[in-house]
Amino acid sequence: IWSNVWGVLGDNFAQAGLHPNPRVAMYAIDSLRQLSVKFLTKDELRDFNFQRLFLKPFEVIMRESRDRDIRELVLQCVDMMIRARLQNLRSGWKSMFSVLSIAAADQEVDICRQAFDTVLRLTQEHFDVLVFDFTELVNCLLAFVASTSE
DSSP, rough: OOOHHHHHHHHHHHHHHTTTSHHHHHHHHHHHHHHHHHHTTTTOOOOOOOHHHHHHHHHHHHHHHOOHHHHHHHHHHHHHHHHHHGGSSSSSHHHHHHHHHHHHTTHHHHHHHHHHHHHHHHHHHHGGGGGHHHHHHHHHHHHHHHHHOO
């Protein structure tokens, strides 16, 4: 039942995060971040993908937004959630690495650099946590290699 409810809510958060008024979009993204941090306090059971579904709106906003400030805010939210809930992330890593991979292809060098700094910090300080998501990590790193940003 919760997955069905979140399917509707997640779509609404993504639409609000893409709103033409940047204040509305930023408010929606910050609200989604707050909900996500609270949600990530709970452990996810093995073979469940609810974290990935819950964090999906960040991917949609990062991929579809043309507003630099909005994309930057999404990256800040992702970085903050990783720092705050690193030990609780399970299927959510797929969404986190997807957002970072999208940022790797961004034309704005600062956004690409901000995402790379997050990945670099993760690999240097928390590699042991990432062993179960090694494929997603490698794909994310490959996105940076393939990037045309400087």
